[in-house]
Amino acid sequence: MNDILHKIQEGMKQLSYKARTVPITHLPEVQEAVGKLIKQGLVNEQLHTRWHFYLDANKNLPEAKTIIIVAMPSPLTRVWFRHKGIEYPADIPPDHFGKKVKESRAQQVLNNVLRPAGYKIAKAHLALKTLAVQSGLAVYGRNNMAYVSGMGSLCMLVAFYTDWFCEENNWQESKMMEACRNCSLCRKSCPTGSIPVDRFLIHAENCLGSLQERDPDSPYWVQLQPDWRNALTGCMRCQFPCPVNKPFLHKIKRGPSFSEQETSLILNRAPWERLPSETQLKLELSDGIYALLGPNLSALIERQTRARQR
Numbered sequence: 001m002n003d004i005l006h007k008i009q010e011g012m013k014q015l016s017y018k019a020r021t022v023p024i025t026h027l028p029e030v031q032e033a034v035g036k037l038i039k040q041g042l043v044n045e046q047l048h049t050r051w052h053f054y055l056d057a058n059k060n061l062p063e064a065k066t067i068i069i070v071a072m073p074s075p076l077t078r079v080w081f082r083h084k085g086i087e088y089p090a091d092i093p094p095d096h097f098g099k100k101v102k103e104s105r106a107q108q109v110l111n112n113v114l115r116p117a118g119y120k121i122a123k124a125h126l127a128l129k130t131l132a133v134q135s136g137l138a139v140y141g142r143n144n145m146a147y148v149s150g151m152g153s154l155c156m157l158v159a160f161y162t163d164w165f166c167e168e169n170n171w172q173e174s175k176m177m178e179a180c181r182n183c184s185l186c187r188k189s190c191p192t193g194s195i196p197v198d199r200f201l202i203h204a205e206n207c208l209g210s211l212q213e214r215d216p217d218s219p220y221w222v223q224l225q226p227d228w229r230n231a232l233t234g235c236m237r238c239q240f241p242c243p244v245n246k247p248f249l250h251k252i253k254r255g256p257s258f259s260e261q262e263t264s265l266i267l268n269r270a271p272w273e274r275l276p277s278e279t280q281l282k283l284e285l286s287d288g289i290y291a292l293l294g295p296n297l298s299a300l301i302e303r304q305t306r307a308r309q310r
């Protein structure tokens with residue numbers, strides 16, 4: 001194995017991260033794969049715009065030669081909100097909490113290896129699941145989540161461009177998990193019937209996670225959930241029953257607690273810049289997630305209060 005690649009892999013291993021490389025020449029295929037889905041009407045244009053499929057490619061580093069895709073284990077995070085003297089627990093899904101810290105650790109590993117060798121890196125805004133699956137780092141589940149060995153779907157992905165040329169070309173056809181062959185537990189659990197029988201791609205336009213990203217004022221989705229072990233943001237229903245996730249679901253990371261005052265600010269949808277800096281630091285949310293928090297937290301409190309009264 002190339003010395004640089006070996007050092008990158010070792011650095012990632014220390015963090016329990018995993019990385020794969022693909023030559024930049026495959027970038028048009030990533031763009032084409034997404035474009036094809038839009039043309040076929042399988043991903044609607046609005047979702048496409050809101051998701052991180054930035055087809056204008058590697059403008060951050062036009063001389064890039066390689067894309068490095070990294071998977072980082074990411075358990076559910078449980079946080080607590082104090083409201084009218086009662087503590088309300090809430091679980092935040094893998095991709096929504098602590099992403100910046102994890103990403104910066106991955107970037108640090110790459111900086112430590114590539115910069116001394118004279119190479120540059122830049123963050124890449126791409127279709128991360130497509131890249132992860134086509135680089136062999138992940139496989140698709142029937143629920144269209146990316147599953148990484150040793151992490152299940154409880155992981156985050158991040159990609160970088162570099163002008164270092166890596167000969168190792170991991171590009172391959174996307175695969176569905178073997179475990180999905182005779183399993184449909186995720187399909188049966190989906191509250192909106194978004195996981196079809198007759199095609200691989202889920203109906204993203206009905207998926208609760210995507211619906212909420214389009215319209216943060218839709219707390220009804222939370223109330224739809226008969227099983228309260230769902231997430232504060234997004235939806236985890238198709239990942240909970242998955243046998244492949246079994247070893248990873250019990251690892252729940254303890255997140256911060258929010259005081260009465262902080263909870264009240266969130267419930268009243270205080271603009272981000274009006275939150276105390278201490279609260280901002282505690283809310284290690286991914287981009288765009290804060291907007292969902294107020295409406296979802298109201299619904300969560302209402303739901304938990306009703307459950308306690310029963």
Ligand code: SF4
Binds near residue numbers: 179184186187244
């Ligand atoms: S629940 Fe079953 S079908 Fe769904 S992703 Fe997991 S293994 Fe595949």
Ligand code: SF4
Binds near residue numbers: 194202206235239
């Ligand atoms: S995230 Fe929720 S709504 Fe979307 S496919 Fe999974 S279970 Fe269905």
